[in-house]
Each structure stands twice: as C-alpha cells, then as structure tokens.
Amino acid sequence: MANDDLAAPDEGAAADPKPGTPAADRDTTPTDDLVTTAHTLEVSGEQLSYTATAGRIVLREEVYDDGVFTGVKPKAEVFLTSYVVDDGDRSRPVTFAFNGGPGSSSVWLHLGVLGPRRVVMGDVGELLGPPYDLVDNAESLLAVSDLVFIDPVSTGYSRAVEGGKPKGYHGLSGDIESIGEVIRLWTTRNQRWMSPKFLAGESYGTLRAAALADHLQTRYSLFVNGLMLISSVLDLGSIGLVEPDTDRAFVSFLPTYAAVAHFHGLHGDRPLTDVVQEARDYCERDYPWALSRGHRLVGAQREQHVATIAGLTGLSPAWVDRADLRIEHIRFFTELLRDRGLALGRLDSRFTGPVKAVNAETFDADPSHDAIAGPYGAAFNHLVRAELGYESDLHYEQISSRVHPWSYADFEGRPVDVTPRLARAMRANPHLRVHVAYGWYDGATPFHAAEEVLHGLDIPAQDAAERIEHHYYPAGHMMYVHQPSRVQQAGDLADFVRRSSGASPR
Known part of the structure; x- marks a missing residue:
C-alpha cells in the first residue's frame, strides 16, 4: 500500500522552506x-x-x-x-x-x-x-x-x-x-x-x-x-469515577479485592473461582443491604458483615469496621500488605512495590504502572x-x-x-x-x-x-x-x- 492509498497530500503544498525563512512567510x-x-x-x-x-x-x-x-x-x-x-x-x-x-x-x-x-x-x-x-x-x-x-x-x-x-x-x-x-x-x-x-x-x-x-x-x-x-x-x-464514594462503587470493587487477596495467599488453598463466586453472591444481595442500613446496622448484624468483608478481602475486621464497611480502592491497595511494607498495583494487583512511608494512608505511586x-x-x-x-x-x-x-x-x-x-x-x-x-x-x-x-x-x-x-x-x-x-x-x-x-x- 503506497502512501497515497491512505491519504493523498494536499495539492499545491509548498516545498520545504529554505533555512532562515521568516515564520510569517512559510506555508504552514x-x-x-x-x-x-x-x-x-x-x-x-x-x-x-x-x-x-x-x-x-x-x-x-x-x-x-x-x-x-x-x-x-x-x-x-x-x-x-x-x-x-x-x-x-x-x-x-x-x-x-x-x-x-x-x-x-x-x-x-x-x-x-x-x-x-x-x-x-x-x-x-x-x-x-x-x-x-x-x-x-x-x-x-x-x-x-x-x-x-x-x-x-x-x-x-x-x-x-x-x-x-x-x-x-x-x-x-x-x-x-x-x-x-x-x-x-x-x-x-x-x-x-x-x-x-x-x-x-x-x-x-x-x-x-x-x-x-x-x-x-x-x-x-x-x-x-x-x-x-x-x-x-x-x-x-x-466504579465511582466522576461521582466518587458511592455505595454502588464499593460493591463493584469487592469481588476484585477477594481475587487479589487470593492471589497474595490470604485464602489458603481455596480455588479462586470459589472465592470470587462467594464475593459475587454477597454483593448481589447482602452487601448492598448492609450498606443501606447506615446507623441502623448495629450489634451482631454489623459484626457479621464486618467479619464477612474482612474474610473476603484479607483486611482486618478492625480496619473494615473503622472504614464503615466501605473500602476505597487505593486505600485497599495500600493496606492489604502493609505488614510487609508493600503496596499493591492498581492496574495489576499482582505487582507490589515498597511504600514511601509504611504508615501512609495511600500509596504515592502505582507499582504496576511503574513496571510497564x-x-x-x-x-x-x-x-x-x-x-x-x-x-x-x-x-x-x-x-x-x-x-x-x-x-x-x-x-x-x-x-x-x-x-x-x-x-x-x-x-x-x-x-x-x-x-x-x-x-x-x-x-x-x-x-x-x-x-x-x-x-x-x-x-x-x-x-x-x-x-x-x-x-x-x-x-x-x-x-x-x-x-x-x-x-x-x-x-x-x-x-x-x-x-x-x-x-x-x-
């Protein structure tokens, strides 16, 4: 395929100007x-x-x-x-x-x-x-x-x-x-x-x-x-873009958190498909309901949902409770392997990298983007x-x-x-x-x-x-x-x- 098969050059286009030609006199x-x-x-x-x-x-x-x-x-x-x-x-x-x-x-x-x-x-x-x-x-x-x-x-x-x-x-x-x-x-x-x-x-x-x-x-x-x-x-x-921190977005991310926790060894020998399906099932009914309860979610009910989310994501129950059951994704990537001094990649959470400060709330860079x-x-x-x-x-x-x-x-x-x-x-x-x-x-x-x-x-x-x-x-x-x-x-x-x-x- 020749060049002009894709686009013929404009007719009458001027030749390249001589060096030093004033910009005002050039055909641009x-x-x-x-x-x-x-x-x-x-x-x-x-x-x-x-x-x-x-x-x-x-x-x-x-x-x-x-x-x-x-x-x-x-x-x-x-x-x-x-x-x-x-x-x-x-x-x-x-x-x-x-x-x-x-x-x-x-x-x-x-x-x-x-x-x-x-x-x-x-x-x-x-x-x-x-x-x-x-x-x-x-x-x-x-x-x-x-x-x-x-x-x-x-x-x-x-x-x-x-x-x-x-x-x-x-x-x-x-x-x-x-x-x-x-x-x-x-x-x-x-x-x-x-x-x-x-x-x-x-x-x-x-x-x-x-x-x-x-x-x-x-x-x-x-x-x-x-x-x-x-x-x-x-x-x-x-996924909470343009309108962040919506309960819909928190629900959308949870099965991904479960899959990532599985990759990093936090679900033992369970098959990935079983972990993901459990997270999907929870997100399709119980998780939206729990978030909709607001201050009404108390006592044993709250403890049960905190334990479920912690078990799926690999996060500690105390951290999930402090987050009010709502896990923002950058905080998740920073928190999951904090005890190892590592942050997870956002684009690809298989990748990890050292955090600038071990007590940082969010990572300063995406290790997966740095890699590619x-x-x-x-x-x-x-x-x-x-x-x-x-x-x-x-x-x-x-x-x-x-x-x-x-x-x-x-x-x-x-x-x-x-x-x-x-x-x-x-x-x-x-x-x-x-x-x-x-x-x-x-x-x-x-x-x-x-x-x-x-x-x-x-x-x-x-x-x-x-x-x-x-x-x-x-x-x-x-x-x-x-x-x-x-x-x-x-x-x-x-x-x-x-x-x-x-x-x-x-």
Whole structure:
C-alpha cells in the first residue's frame, strides 16, 4: 500500500522552506506525513507479508459563513499506525484499536497483544531491566485482521493544528467525533467499506468504542461487526469515577479485592473461582443491604458483615469496621500488605512495590504502572523510527495530562453512561457482537462492575446471551503483560474475529 492509498497530500503544498525563512512567510498548511515500509511476520510456520504505514493525517471541518459553505478548515493532525497484509483482499477484516485514559496513546494494545511486534519486559517477580526488548508477535491479530492503531488528539504524536485549540477534543463528544472521522477517512481512502470492521478499546477506550459504534452507524451509516472491550467500563458511576464514594462503587470493587487477596495467599488453598463466586453472591444481595442500613446496622448484624468483608478481602475486621464497611480502592491497595511494607498495583494487583512511608494512608505511586511504562516507552520510540521510518522530534505522549480536565458536558446532572448507545447500536445492527475481556486482578476497571452493567443492557435477554461473550484472565488491566494470558487472549480475539466476520477471513 503506497502512501497515497491512505491519504493523498494536499495539492499545491509548498516545498520545504529554505533555512532562515521568516515564520510569517512559510506555508504552514498541514499535510499528511505518512511513511510506508514493508515487513514479514512468521505465523504458524508461514510468512505473512504486510505493509506498515505510520504518520499523521489531517482532520478538517466544513466551514459555513451565514449558511454558505466556504470550504474546509484543518483542525487536527492525528497519528496512526496501520498494518495491512499484502494479499490485495479488500474484504479482509480490519480492526481499529485505541486505549483509554482519557489521555492514553494506543501503545499498550499495539505492542502488548494486537500488533505484529511486541514488548518483552518480563512479569511479576522476574521483570527485565532496561533497555528491554522488542520481538515479532507470532500471535498478532494481523493473522486474521488488518490493524489500525489510533492516538486521540493530544496523545502520541496527535495534536491540534498549529494555532488551533485542542480543548474541543478533550471530552467525550469531541473525542468520539474525531476518532469516528479518522475511521471514516481510513475506510474510504483505502476502499474498505466492504470489509468486516471491528473496534478494539481498552479501559476508557471501551466507553469510546461503545459510543463510537452508535456514532458510526448514525452519522456515517458505517456498521461494524464487533466490539472488543478489554478491561471494560461503560458506566463511570459503576466504579465511582466522576461521582466518587458511592455505595454502588464499593460493591463493584469487592469481588476484585477477594481475587487479589487470593492471589497474595490470604485464602489458603481455596480455588479462586470459589472465592470470587462467594464475593459475587454477597454483593448481589447482602452487601448492598448492609450498606443501606447506615446507623441502623448495629450489634451482631454489623459484626457479621464486618467479619464477612474482612474474610473476603484479607483486611482486618478492625480496619473494615473503622472504614464503615466501605473500602476505597487505593486505600485497599495500600493496606492489604502493609505488614510487609508493600503496596499493591492498581492496574495489576499482582505487582507490589515498597511504600514511601509504611504508615501512609495511600500509596504515592502505582507499582504496576511503574513496571510497564519504561518497557513500552522504549519499545515504541525504537519501533517508530528504526522500523517504521517515521521521524518526529515531538515527544510521544504515552499518557498525556494535557487532556484534563476531561469534559462530560453531555452528561451534566446525570451519570456518565454509554450503555444506552451500545444498546441502540446492537438493536439497530443485529449482527453486532461484543467480546468482553476481564482481568481478575484489575483494580482500575473491576470485573464485577462491568458484568453488572452489561447484565442490565437494554436488549433482549436472548441477544445478551448469544451476542455478548465474557472472557477472564489471571492478570490485571493489561492482562497481556502476563504471558499465558497474552497467548490465550490473542487466540480468543482471533476466534472472535473469525466468528463475527460473516464469511471466514483468509
């Protein structure tokens, strides 16, 4: 695939100015700066030839002056990386992937599980030191689907145009509209309207993907075959974001606390599934009731619930009682192994690290993020220049703080919840299927919260049973950091694409 297959450069674009040209005399009209390279990947003993394209495409908006169309205006430059197998098959599936944050680039899904190259960093108890490594990913989803990784505005190398304001992209609506425009442009310019299409999102990216499915259908009549929701959160109220310290959020986290306590040896020889099911059962009836009692929960009743919560979570009964039976997640990660001088990871609670102060109420850093940031940063910055041939002196914003405060203006006065949009997309498109991936030890998007939200989706019960599938892995938020989980997840995702593409992909 040549550069102009994705986006032709603007006609009449000026040549590079001579050194020393005054800024006022330069043509600053932004143009696509895509670079293509050829590669091969061995999959199941066969060589897969593919073309990689990396660079920024220019998003433009239509301009109207007093109702008169006056042309289009550049508004943002969005960085993407695509991988397309060189078989000329325009009906091959294509997956559009992004992470979350808000403020995260797509580096995690790109180099963790989906892309043709992957990070080698080790795992809990056997982390490698810098400079880490980057190797071929024989389990890449590229075996069954072409891939397009998208970095939202202000993440990665994506920026508003020179002189432009990025604030309009730093919110749910602006973000969805811009990513939707990238998908429409790529699909149109590459003649892929007849390809099965998938959206893969992680964390906040699952909320984006769910709303995008509806947006693409209603705005562009672009219907997708499937959603891959990895570490899902579709209703921020379910985990206490935006509106913290709600009883609903305390209930949502408890089964995760039980799973984490099991991993760290606090449930003896009991099987993990038994511990998790006990926690689920308690959360589906008794725990919400206990929290609703308030000051009326006294005496033996209170003691019984304190003992149950302490037994499930591994915390001391005295601590649970002082917390009024309501366990905030960062405090849990700081408290559980306090006697060992360790804090747990939030993204992946298998990871531990020393706390700055043993008596601190909350940890000062997430040990699991500390473990993964360096390997992924090194791998991508090497890949993009040395292997993909894209050069930029911009800092690649792995996780950008510039997007905050993130705007949820559309939800003023009500919970941030995109499940109505997902339900609408599924009702309008009876072929849309949903794959949900959970990490048992994910302390950012707890599995029980996502389960409960999806069980309440406004679609027929039979559709929920037949079109939504749930997969669980013994790892955290980025479950692919755990190598057995990565291999299993890669196989599960490939199988999902095959089954959801209509005709079997090549």
